[in-house]
Amino acid sequence: MSDGIRQITDGALPVLSQATLGRLEIDYCEVIRVVENAFIALRTGDSENPLKTIVQPRDKRSLGYSMVGRDGASKTVGFKVVYEFDPERTKNAYRFHSFIFLCDDLTGMPIAMLDVVELGPLRTSATSALMARAAHPCAANALVVGSGVQGQIALPMLVAAIPGLSRLQIFGTHQAGLHVARENVEKRYPGQTVEFVSDLEEAARHADIVVGAAGLSSKQFVRHGWMKPGAVAVLLGYGVDADVFHGADFRIATDTSQMLVTCNDLAGPNGEIPTVDAELPDILLGRAMARRSDRDVVFAYNSGMVVTDVALGRYLADRALAQDLGERVKLW
Numbered sequence: 001m002s003d004g005i006r007q008i009t010d011g012a013l014p015v016l017s018q019a020t021l022g023r024l025e026i027d028y029c030e031v032i033r034v035v036e037n038a039f040i041a042l043r044t045g046d047s048e049n050p051l052k053t054i055v056q057p058r059d060k061r062s063l064g065y066s067m068v069g070r071d072g073a074s075k076t077v078g079f080k081v082v083y084e085f086d087p088e089r090t091k092n093a094y095r096f097h098s099f100i101f102l103c104d105d106l107t108g109m110p111i112a113m114l115d116v117v118e119l120g121p122l123r124t125s126a127t128s129a130l131m132a133r134a135a136h137p138c139a140a141n142a143l144v145v146g147s148g149v150q151g152q153i154a155l156p157m158l159v160a161a162i163p164g165l166s167r168l169q170i171f172g173t174h175q176a177g178l179h180v181a182r183e184n185v186e187k188r189y190p191g192q193t194v195e196f197v198s199d200l201e202e203a204a205r206h207a208d209i210v211v212g213a214a215g216l217s218s219k220q221f222v223r224h225g226w227m228k229p230g231a232v233a234v235l236l237g238y239g240v241d242a243d244v245f246h247g248a249d250f251r252i253a254t255d256t257s258q259m260l261v262t263c264n265d266l267a268g269p270n271g272e273i274p275t276v277d278a279e280l281p282d283i284l285l286g287r288a289m290a291r292r293s294d295r296d297v298v299f300a301y302n303s304g305m306v307v308t309d310v311a312l313g314r315y316l317a318d319r320a321l322a323q324d325l326g327e328r329v330k331l332w
Contacts, residue, residue, distance in 0.1 A: 011332035014112040014317070020325050021118040021316060028126075028160035028188070029290050031312065035126040037073045039254075039281040040310035042100050045072025049307045051261055063087040069306035071314065075105045078310030080116065089217055100313050112317040112326065116309070117149075123154045123308040127203060127280070128234045128327045129161035131300040133302060134283045134290040135232040139208035140166050143197065143237030144181070145222060146214030147172025152181045164211075169207070171197040171239075172214070201226050208232070212240030223246070229295040236302040242266040246274055248299035250291045254280045258303045266301075276301075 032051050047070055054065040063084045070077045078100050100119065102111040132139065144154045155168050167256035170181050182194040195205040195279045204210055204226040210233045212222065218238040224247035227233060233240045233248075245251065245266050253259045253276045260273065267273055280300075284290035291298050320326055 007046065012328035012330050013110055013332075014321060015328040015329050016317060016320050016326040017115045018115040018117045020026040020320060021037060021115060023325065024316065024323075026122070026261070026316075028157050031122050032126045032157070034315045035308050036130055036257055036284060036309050038071050038308045039075035039127075039130070039305075040284055041071060041279045041311075042165055042305075043285055043287075046070070046127055047072035047307050049255065049258075049305055052304075052306070054261075057191050060066040060088060061091075063219050067306035067309075069146070070105065071307050071308045071311040074311055075313045076111070076310050076314040077103045078306065078307050080306055082116075089215075100309055102310065102313050102317055112321065114313050114317060116313075119309060119313055120304075121149050121153055122157075123312045124150060124236050124302065124304065125157035126312075127254060127302050127308060128154060128155045128162075128213075128236055128300075129306070130212070130284065131234050131254075131280060131290075131302060132158060133161040134280070134303065135163065135190075135250075135252065135298040135300060136208050136230070138164065139232075140164065141169070141207050142167070142211070143169045143171065143203050143207035144213055145171050145200070145220075146212070146218065146237060147174040147177030147181060148213070148215050149177075149178060150213040150237055151186055151211075152177055154213050155181060155194060156184050156303055157264055158211070159185065159189055159192065165209075166197070168192060169195045169197045171200050171203060171220070173320055175287055185230045194256065209234070210240060211236070213237050214239035224297070227297045229297065232291075232298040234302055240299075242268075243299070244301050245301070247297070248274075249293070249296035250278075250286050250289075250298045251276050251288060252278050252280060252283065252298065252300040254301070254303050254305050258305065259301050262303050263301060285325060 082098040221241035278288035
Protein backbone atom coordinates (compact mmCIF):
# COMPACT_ATOMS: atom_id res chain seq x y z
CA MET A 1 0.00 0.00 0.00
CA SER A 2 1.49 3.36 -0.99
CA ASP A 3 1.88 6.33 1.37
CA GLY A 4 -0.66 8.17 -0.76
CA ILE A 5 -3.32 5.55 -0.06
CA ARG A 6 -2.53 5.39 3.67
CA GLN A 7 -3.14 9.13 3.94
CA ILE A 8 -6.74 8.68 2.76
CA THR A 9 -7.76 6.68 5.84
CA ASP A 10 -8.72 10.01 7.47
CA GLY A 11 -11.30 10.63 4.72
CA ALA A 12 -9.23 13.32 2.98
CA LEU A 13 -9.13 12.71 -0.77
CA PRO A 14 -6.08 13.99 -2.70
CA VAL A 15 -7.14 16.28 -5.55
CA LEU A 16 -4.53 16.70 -8.27
CA SER A 17 -5.14 19.82 -10.33
CA GLN A 18 -3.92 20.64 -13.82
CA ALA A 19 -1.21 22.88 -12.34
CA THR A 20 -0.07 20.15 -9.93
CA LEU A 21 0.21 17.50 -12.63
CA GLY A 22 2.01 20.00 -14.85
CA ARG A 23 4.81 20.14 -12.27
CA LEU A 24 5.66 16.45 -12.70
CA GLU A 25 8.67 15.49 -14.80
CA ILE A 26 7.18 12.96 -17.20
CA ASP A 27 9.21 10.38 -19.12
CA TYR A 28 7.44 9.70 -22.42
CA CYS A 29 8.99 6.25 -22.68
CA GLU A 30 7.41 5.42 -19.32
CA VAL A 31 4.07 6.80 -20.50
CA ILE A 32 4.20 4.54 -23.56
CA ARG A 33 5.10 1.56 -21.37
CA VAL A 34 2.17 2.18 -19.00
CA VAL A 35 -0.30 2.59 -21.86
CA GLU A 36 1.04 -0.49 -23.65
CA ASN A 37 0.67 -2.59 -20.49
CA ALA A 38 -2.92 -1.37 -20.15
CA PHE A 39 -3.75 -2.53 -23.67
CA ILE A 40 -2.07 -5.90 -23.09
CA ALA A 41 -3.99 -6.37 -19.83
CA LEU A 42 -7.23 -6.03 -21.79
CA ARG A 43 -6.43 -9.47 -23.22
CA THR A 44 -4.32 -11.08 -20.51
CA GLY A 45 -5.47 -9.45 -17.28
CA ASP A 46 -8.64 -8.72 -15.34
CA SER A 47 -9.40 -5.49 -17.20
CA GLU A 48 -12.71 -4.07 -18.37
CA ASN A 49 -13.45 -1.24 -20.78
CA PRO A 50 -17.22 -0.73 -21.22
CA LEU A 51 -18.52 1.64 -23.88
CA LYS A 52 -18.97 5.26 -22.86
CA THR A 53 -22.35 6.74 -21.99
CA ILE A 54 -23.11 9.91 -23.96
CA VAL A 55 -25.75 12.61 -23.50
CA GLN A 56 -26.33 15.58 -25.82
CA PRO A 57 -29.24 18.02 -26.30
CA ARG A 58 -30.90 18.26 -29.71
CA ASP A 59 -29.25 21.60 -30.51
CA LYS A 60 -25.82 20.09 -29.70
CA ARG A 61 -24.90 23.01 -27.47
CA SER A 62 -23.13 20.62 -25.11
CA LEU A 63 -21.74 17.12 -24.89
CA GLY A 64 -21.45 14.99 -21.78
CA TYR A 65 -20.10 11.50 -21.36
CA SER A 66 -18.88 9.16 -18.67
CA MET A 67 -16.80 6.00 -18.56
CA VAL A 68 -15.84 3.47 -15.93
CA GLY A 69 -12.96 1.07 -16.42
CA ARG A 70 -10.72 -1.36 -14.61
CA ASP A 71 -7.02 -1.71 -15.38
CA GLY A 72 -5.97 -5.22 -14.44
CA ALA A 73 -2.26 -4.35 -14.76
CA SER A 74 -2.34 -1.82 -11.91
CA LYS A 75 -5.44 -3.20 -10.12
CA THR A 76 -7.12 0.19 -10.37
CA VAL A 77 -10.73 1.18 -11.05
CA GLY A 78 -11.42 4.61 -12.51
CA PHE A 79 -14.49 6.76 -13.18
CA LYS A 80 -14.04 9.46 -15.82
CA VAL A 81 -16.55 12.20 -16.58
CA VAL A 82 -16.38 14.85 -19.32
CA TYR A 83 -18.51 17.92 -20.04
CA GLU A 84 -18.01 20.11 -23.11
CA PHE A 85 -19.97 23.25 -23.85
CA ASP A 86 -20.14 24.45 -27.46
CA PRO A 87 -18.28 21.31 -28.65
CA GLU A 88 -18.68 22.30 -32.32
CA ARG A 89 -17.23 25.77 -31.62
CA THR A 90 -20.20 27.54 -33.20
CA LYS A 91 -20.77 30.08 -30.41
CA ASN A 92 -17.17 30.99 -29.58
CA ALA A 93 -17.97 29.84 -26.05
CA TYR A 94 -16.13 26.52 -25.76
CA ARG A 95 -15.72 25.09 -22.26
CA PHE A 96 -14.20 21.76 -21.20
CA HIS A 97 -14.45 20.23 -17.72
CA SER A 98 -13.36 16.72 -16.80
CA PHE A 99 -11.84 14.61 -14.04
CA ILE A 100 -11.10 11.00 -13.20
CA PHE A 101 -11.63 9.39 -9.79
CA LEU A 102 -9.35 6.42 -9.01
CA CYS A 103 -9.70 3.60 -6.48
CA ASP A 104 -7.22 0.87 -5.55
CA ASP A 105 -8.91 -2.47 -6.21
CA LEU A 106 -6.61 -4.42 -3.89
CA THR A 107 -7.11 -2.33 -0.76
CA GLY A 108 -10.54 -0.88 -1.51
CA MET A 109 -9.21 2.62 -0.80
CA PRO A 110 -9.67 5.73 -2.95
CA ILE A 111 -6.44 7.00 -4.50
CA ALA A 112 -7.10 10.49 -5.89
CA MET A 113 -9.19 12.69 -8.13
CA LEU A 114 -7.28 14.06 -11.13
CA ASP A 115 -7.81 16.73 -13.73
CA VAL A 116 -7.47 15.18 -17.21
CA VAL A 117 -6.13 18.11 -19.24
CA GLU A 118 -2.60 16.67 -18.88
CA LEU A 119 -3.68 13.02 -18.75
CA GLY A 120 -5.85 12.86 -21.88
CA PRO A 121 -3.33 14.09 -24.45
CA LEU A 122 -0.58 11.94 -22.93
CA ARG A 123 -2.48 8.65 -23.20
CA THR A 124 -3.87 9.56 -26.63
CA SER A 125 -0.45 10.44 -28.06
CA ALA A 126 1.08 7.32 -26.50
CA THR A 127 -1.61 5.20 -28.17
CA SER A 128 -0.94 6.87 -31.53
CA ALA A 129 2.77 6.20 -31.09
CA LEU A 130 2.12 2.53 -30.32
CA MET A 131 -0.04 2.19 -33.44
CA ALA A 132 2.55 3.94 -35.62
CA ARG A 133 5.40 1.82 -34.24
CA ALA A 134 3.46 -1.40 -34.75
CA ALA A 135 2.60 -0.55 -38.37
CA HIS A 136 5.87 1.16 -39.37
CA PRO A 137 8.72 0.53 -36.88
CA CYS A 138 11.38 1.69 -39.37
CA ALA A 139 9.66 4.97 -40.27
CA ALA A 140 11.94 7.93 -40.96
CA ASN A 141 9.49 10.76 -41.72
CA ALA A 142 6.52 11.76 -39.53
CA LEU A 143 3.89 14.43 -40.24
CA VAL A 144 1.43 15.73 -37.64
CA VAL A 145 -1.69 17.57 -38.78
CA GLY A 146 -2.88 19.94 -36.07
CA SER A 147 -1.16 22.38 -33.72
CA GLY A 148 -3.51 22.19 -30.73
CA VAL A 149 -2.81 20.37 -27.48
CA GLN A 150 -2.76 16.92 -29.11
CA GLY A 151 -0.58 18.05 -32.00
CA GLN A 152 1.89 19.71 -29.67
CA ILE A 153 2.96 16.46 -27.99
CA ALA A 154 2.40 14.00 -30.84
CA LEU A 155 5.90 14.37 -32.32
CA PRO A 156 7.95 13.93 -29.12
CA MET A 157 5.83 10.90 -28.23
CA LEU A 158 6.47 9.43 -31.70
CA VAL A 159 10.22 9.90 -31.26
CA ALA A 160 10.05 8.16 -27.88
CA ALA A 161 8.42 5.16 -29.59
CA ILE A 162 10.46 5.27 -32.83
CA PRO A 163 13.90 6.78 -32.11
CA GLY A 164 14.92 6.33 -35.76
CA LEU A 165 12.63 9.14 -36.94
CA SER A 166 14.85 11.68 -38.64
CA ARG A 167 12.41 14.13 -40.21
CA LEU A 168 9.61 15.68 -38.16
CA GLN A 169 6.97 17.92 -39.73
CA ILE A 170 3.83 19.64 -38.49
CA PHE A 171 0.99 21.40 -40.28
CA GLY A 172 -1.36 23.73 -38.45
CA THR A 173 -2.95 27.16 -38.33
CA HIS A 174 -2.30 27.92 -34.66
CA GLN A 175 1.10 29.62 -34.83
CA ALA A 176 1.76 29.64 -31.10
CA GLY A 177 0.92 25.93 -31.01
CA LEU A 178 3.38 25.20 -33.80
CA HIS A 179 6.17 26.80 -31.79
CA VAL A 180 5.17 24.87 -28.66
CA ALA A 181 5.34 21.64 -30.69
CA ARG A 182 8.85 22.53 -31.85
CA GLU A 183 9.94 23.43 -28.32
CA ASN A 184 8.52 20.17 -26.94
CA VAL A 185 10.71 18.19 -29.33
CA GLU A 186 13.86 20.27 -28.94
CA LYS A 187 13.62 20.18 -25.13
CA ARG A 188 13.45 16.39 -25.02
CA TYR A 189 15.59 15.58 -28.04
CA PRO A 190 18.37 18.15 -28.54
CA GLY A 191 19.48 18.14 -32.16
CA GLN A 192 16.05 17.16 -33.51
CA THR A 193 14.31 19.85 -35.53
CA VAL A 194 10.67 20.31 -36.48
CA GLU A 195 9.66 21.72 -39.86
CA PHE A 196 6.55 23.87 -40.21
CA VAL A 197 4.64 22.75 -43.30
CA SER A 198 2.66 25.05 -45.58
CA ASP A 199 1.91 22.56 -48.38
CA LEU A 200 0.03 19.69 -46.70
CA GLU A 201 -0.22 17.55 -49.83
CA GLU A 202 3.50 17.74 -50.58
CA ALA A 203 4.41 16.84 -47.00
CA ALA A 204 1.93 13.96 -46.87
CA ARG A 205 3.29 12.43 -50.07
CA HIS A 206 6.68 11.93 -48.40
CA ALA A 207 5.52 10.94 -44.90
CA ASP A 208 5.87 7.42 -43.51
CA ILE A 209 3.54 8.35 -40.63
CA VAL A 210 0.67 10.84 -40.72
CA VAL A 211 -1.09 11.71 -37.45
CA GLY A 212 -4.45 13.46 -37.71
CA ALA A 213 -4.57 15.48 -34.50
CA ALA A 214 -6.41 18.59 -35.68
CA GLY A 215 -9.55 19.99 -34.08
CA LEU A 216 -13.14 19.99 -35.27
CA SER A 217 -12.68 23.27 -37.13
CA SER A 218 -9.95 21.83 -39.37
CA LYS A 219 -10.40 22.72 -43.05
CA GLN A 220 -7.59 20.67 -44.64
CA PHE A 221 -7.34 16.90 -44.68
CA VAL A 222 -4.78 14.41 -45.94
CA ARG A 223 -6.30 12.39 -48.78
CA HIS A 224 -5.79 8.72 -49.64
CA GLY A 225 -4.24 9.61 -52.98
CA TRP A 226 -1.48 11.50 -51.17
CA MET A 227 -0.39 8.53 -49.05
CA LYS A 228 2.71 6.77 -50.33
CA PRO A 229 2.87 2.94 -50.38
CA GLY A 230 3.67 1.58 -46.94
CA ALA A 231 2.60 4.72 -45.06
CA VAL A 232 0.37 4.68 -41.98
CA ALA A 233 -2.25 7.27 -41.04
CA VAL A 234 -3.29 7.49 -37.38
CA LEU A 235 -6.50 9.40 -36.74
CA LEU A 236 -7.27 10.66 -33.24
CA GLY A 237 -9.10 13.87 -34.12
CA TYR A 238 -9.33 15.44 -37.57
CA GLY A 239 -6.94 16.13 -40.43
CA VAL A 240 -7.12 12.76 -42.21
CA ASP A 241 -9.92 12.39 -44.75
CA ALA A 242 -12.47 9.58 -44.53
CA ASP A 243 -11.27 8.34 -47.94
CA VAL A 244 -8.03 7.17 -46.27
CA PHE A 245 -10.15 4.96 -44.02
CA HIS A 246 -12.14 3.59 -46.95
CA GLY A 247 -9.19 3.25 -49.33
CA ALA A 248 -6.66 1.76 -46.91
CA ASP A 249 -5.24 -1.71 -47.52
CA PHE A 250 -5.28 -2.52 -43.80
CA ARG A 251 -7.22 -1.03 -40.88
CA ILE A 252 -6.40 -1.02 -37.17
CA ALA A 253 -8.51 0.12 -34.21
CA THR A 254 -7.86 0.36 -30.52
CA ASP A 255 -11.28 -1.25 -30.08
CA THR A 256 -13.77 -1.87 -32.88
CA SER A 257 -16.87 -1.49 -30.71
CA GLN A 258 -15.62 1.80 -29.29
CA MET A 259 -14.77 2.99 -32.79
CA LEU A 260 -18.30 2.33 -34.02
CA VAL A 261 -19.64 4.63 -31.29
CA THR A 262 -17.48 7.58 -32.36
CA CYS A 263 -16.69 7.26 -36.09
CA ASN A 264 -19.97 8.43 -37.66
CA ASP A 265 -18.17 11.20 -39.55
CA LEU A 266 -16.11 8.54 -41.36
CA ALA A 267 -19.11 6.62 -42.74
CA GLY A 268 -19.50 6.27 -46.50
CA PRO A 269 -22.41 7.70 -48.56
CA ASN A 270 -24.65 4.81 -47.57
CA GLY A 271 -23.50 4.76 -43.96
CA GLU A 272 -21.06 1.93 -44.55
CA ILE A 273 -18.05 1.45 -42.24
CA PRO A 274 -15.16 -0.66 -43.58
CA THR A 275 -14.10 -3.78 -41.72
CA VAL A 276 -11.34 -3.48 -39.13
CA ASP A 277 -8.53 -5.97 -39.74
CA ALA A 278 -6.86 -5.95 -36.32
CA GLU A 279 -7.08 -4.40 -32.86
CA LEU A 280 -4.09 -2.88 -31.09
CA PRO A 281 -4.04 -5.18 -28.02
CA ASP A 282 -3.79 -8.25 -30.26
CA ILE A 283 -1.03 -6.64 -32.32
CA LEU A 284 0.98 -5.81 -29.20
CA LEU A 285 0.67 -9.44 -28.07
CA GLY A 286 1.76 -10.77 -31.48
CA ARG A 287 -1.64 -12.36 -32.08
CA ALA A 288 -2.42 -10.18 -35.10
CA MET A 289 -0.48 -8.41 -37.85
CA ALA A 290 -0.30 -4.64 -38.19
CA ARG A 291 -0.23 -4.94 -42.00
CA ARG A 292 -0.17 -7.67 -44.63
CA SER A 293 2.49 -6.20 -46.90
CA ASP A 294 5.23 -3.57 -46.76
CA ARG A 295 3.34 -1.58 -49.39
CA ASP A 296 0.02 -1.52 -47.56
CA VAL A 297 -1.41 1.88 -46.75
CA VAL A 298 -2.51 1.41 -43.13
CA PHE A 299 -5.27 3.38 -41.40
CA ALA A 300 -5.30 3.33 -37.59
CA TYR A 301 -8.27 4.67 -35.61
CA ASN A 302 -7.31 5.86 -32.14
CA SER A 303 -10.49 6.00 -30.05
CA GLY A 304 -10.22 6.83 -26.37
CA MET A 305 -10.03 3.82 -24.06
CA VAL A 306 -10.80 4.47 -20.42
CA VAL A 307 -8.46 1.66 -19.27
CA THR A 308 -5.56 3.74 -20.54
CA ASP A 309 -6.86 6.78 -18.62
CA VAL A 310 -7.06 4.61 -15.51
CA ALA A 311 -3.59 3.11 -15.93
CA LEU A 312 -1.86 6.38 -16.73
CA GLY A 313 -3.88 8.21 -14.09
CA ARG A 314 -2.65 5.69 -11.50
CA TYR A 315 0.93 6.19 -12.68
CA LEU A 316 0.68 9.99 -12.41
CA ALA A 317 -1.17 9.87 -9.08
CA ASP A 318 1.42 7.55 -7.53
CA ARG A 319 4.20 9.91 -8.64
CA ALA A 320 2.41 13.01 -7.37
CA LEU A 321 1.48 11.47 -4.02
CA ALA A 322 5.04 10.19 -3.52
CA GLN A 323 6.09 13.86 -3.71
CA ASP A 324 3.25 14.90 -1.36
CA LEU A 325 1.65 17.02 -4.09
CA GLY A 326 -2.00 17.99 -4.38
CA GLU A 327 -4.70 19.31 -2.08
CA ARG A 328 -6.56 17.15 0.43
CA VAL A 329 -10.35 17.50 0.55
CA LYS A 330 -12.29 15.97 3.45
CA LEU A 331 -15.23 14.14 1.86
CA TRP A 332 -15.98 11.29 4.26
